[in-house]
Amino acid sequence: MTRFKFKTNIAHSEITSEAIYEKRREFMITGGLLGTALLLNPWTTANASLAINDYKPKVVNLDEALTSEKDATTYNNFYEFGTGKTDPLQNSQNFNTDDWKITVSGECEKPGEYALEDLVKPFDIEERIYRLRCVEAWSMVIPWLGVPMASILKSLQPTSKAKYVAFKTLLDPEQMPGQKRSVLQWPYEEGLRIDEAMNPLTLFAVGMYGKTMPNQNGAPVRLVVPWKYGFKSIKSIVSIEFTEQQPQTSWNISGPNEYGFYSNVNPEVNHPRWSQKRERRIGEIFKQKTRMFNGYEAEVAHLYKGMDLRKHF
Amino acid sequence: MQLSDVLKSAAAKPVVFMLCLLPLFSLVWNAFYGDLGANPVEAITHETGEWALRFLLITLAISPLRQWFGLAAIMRFRRMLGLYVFFYACCHFMIWLVADHSFDIADMFEDIIDRPYITLGFSALVLLIPLAITSNQGMVRQLGRRWKKLHQLTYLVTILAILHFIWLVKADYLEASIYAVIAIGLLLQRTHIKKWIFTKAPV
Numbered sequence: 001m002t003r004f005k006f007k008t009n010i011a012h013s014e015i016t017s018e019a020i021y022e023k024r025r026e027f028m029i030t031g032g033l034l035g036t037a038l039l040l041n042p043w044t045t046a047n048a049s050l051a052i053n054d055y056k057p058k059v060v061n062l063d064e065a066l067t068s069e070k071d072a073t074t075y076n077n078f079y080e081f082g083t084g085k086t087d088p089l090q091n092s093q094n095f096n097t098d099d100w101k102i103t104v105s106g107e108c109e110k111p112g113e114y115a116l117e118d119l120v121k122p123f124d125i126e127e128r129i130y131r132l133r134c135v136e137a138w139s140m141v142i143p144w145l146g147v148p149m150a151s152i153l154k155s156l157q158p159t160s161k162a163k164y165v166a167f168k169t170l171l172d173p174e175q176m177p178g179q180k181r182s183v184l185q186w187p188y189e190e191g192l193r194i195d196e197a198m199n200p201l202t203l204f205a206v207g208m209y210g211k212t213m214p215n216q217n218g219a220p221v222r223l224v225v226p227w228k229y230g231f232k233s234i235k236s237i238v239s240i241e242f243t244e245q246q247p248q249t250s251w252n253i254s255g256p257n258e259y260g261f262y263s264n265v266n267p268e269v270n271h272p273r274w275s276q277k278r279e280r281r282i283g284e285i286f287k288q289k290t291r292m293f294n295g296y297e298a299e300v301a302h303l304y305k306g307m308d309l310r311k312h313f
Numbered sequence: 314m315q316l317s318d319v320l321k322s323a324a325a326k327p328v329v330f331m332l333c334l335l336p337l338f339s340l341v342w343n344a345f346y347g348d349l350g351a352n353p354v355e356a357i358t359h360e361t362g363e364w365a366l367r368f369l370l371i372t373l374a375i376s377p378l379r380q381w382f383g384l385a386a387i388m389r390f391r392r393m394l395g396l397y398v399f400f401y402a403c404c405h406f407m408i409w410l411v412a413d414h415s416f417d418i419a420d421m422f423e424d425i426i427d428r429p430y431i432t433l434g435f436s437a438l439v440l441l442i443p444l445a446i447t448s449n450q451g452m453v454r455q456l457g458r459r460w461k462k463l464h465q466l467t468y469l470v471t472i473l474a475i476l477h478f479i480w481l482v483k484a485d486y487l488e489a490s491i492y493a494v495i496a497i498g499l500l501l502q503r504t505h506i507k508k509w510i511f512t513k514a515p516v
Contacts, residue, residue, distance in 0.1 A: 071351035074350065074351055083484065085350065136483075181487075183485045184484055254484055270427055273483070275423075275424055275427065275428070280354065280355075280412075280413075285353075286415050
């Protein structure tokens with residue numbers, strides 16, 4: 001399934017040319033819908049202000065095959081663009097992410113409205129290959145590009161009262177047709193405890209597969225929290241708020257007995273809709289065992305020491 | 314030529330038989346050419362389940378269609394359509410048993426018990442078994458009036474199948490609701506159901 005693998009210490013120009021090569025090949029092979037989509041939204045113009053091609057590859061290697069870029073960009077849950085898996089690809093191609101602003105508020109020393117590039121620019125963009133586990137019991141392995149969330153949050157100087165971080169997605173039903181139907185409470189809201197948000201794994205992601213974040217995957221910036229179910233990794237972020245109280249989250253409002261605030265990947269906690277014991281890796285037929293914290297137990301288990309994870313699911 | 318003549322013609326049955334297999338052919342074709350998207354197992358599971366439900370609703374529509382349009386000839390397709398409900402429900406079940414549970418029966422039953430929507434879906438499939446077994450002419454004759462009573466289980470299967478669908482929906486109820494409205498409409502065409510609701514149901 002793997003199209004290309006990143007190597008450490010690879011020259012930037014090499015990556016770029018390989019990416020272009022891949023794009024061209026994909027365009028020629030698939031043609032049709034995907035080809036048209038790429039033509040309408042070439043990665044070079046999608047968000048020119050973020051110099052993705054300058055990122056420093058700092059690969060956290062994972063001994064698992066990458067999910068194909070095609071699968072990861074055509075099979076998406078992004079209800080703002082429709083509830084079907086291919087709706088986000090079809091309905092997000094004209095989504096305008098230029099001059100993206102993020103409002104920072106709440107318990108911090110540096111509230112205000114920031115241009116995305118100003119938030120990201122001071123830091124190196126890193127590549128992180130993470131497992132992504134959806135609550136619907138499927139999973140992928142995706143090479144993300146981004147900045148550690150901790151770097152961004154520290155630069156905003158949270159006060160001692162900042163116990164949680166709340167995030168919001170853009171609310172714009174004209175651009176996001178899925179918001180015209182009230183399948184969820186809009187705008188989409190998510191939240192993390194501040195120590196979760198500061199964990200070195202948590203990523204403020206601006207790209208994947210060596211390119212700018214595709215619209216259907218949460219352009220221009222999304223969270224990636226690899227030890228939690230995918231819906232915690234909120235997309236198209238326009239608001240970061242430091243709070244003292246635990247913030248509300250969209251899926252918890254929709255189904256309080258199904259989607260808890262923590263929503264850590266946990267094969268032991270039964271879910272009324274999908275057994276969480278196993279998962280289907282996209283590209284495979286049979287299911288494999290799901291691991292505690294999605295295999296990131298060593299990195300994050302200490303965050304939940306002494307907590308009853310059945311109660312705080 | 315009148316519609317009823319077409320329905321009565323010798324070619325009608327084989328043609329309908331082949332038409333009913335089209336959804337399966339289309340799935341096999343698309344699976345072979347990799348056109349089922351990133352999660353083909355999920356696509357096959359959903360498609361076969363939806364086709365089982367569609368054939369169930371088509372089967373339920375046969376009697377009302379006969380009444381409304383005086384199309385007595387349409388009755389000759391009902392058994393075949395009913396058996397296609399069972400066929401697609403079996404495909405739906407088998408792909409789930411094989412791909413989701415790797416043939417592990419204990420694991421499968423755990424899922425049936427733990428997840429109410431699967432409990433309902435599995436019950437619907439089990440209830441279809443006696444209906445499929447007693448669908449041949451010999452059984453119809455042998456069971457007489459009891460055959461009709463037995464096959465009214467279809468109504469219960471319909472309710473279970475609709476609930477199975479609604480219960481698995483995560484947030485977007487639109488599609489499941491459309492099926493539910495059609496199913497309720499078709500069930501309310503049955504005089505005994507209408508009578509039961511309007512005379513026995515507590516107000």
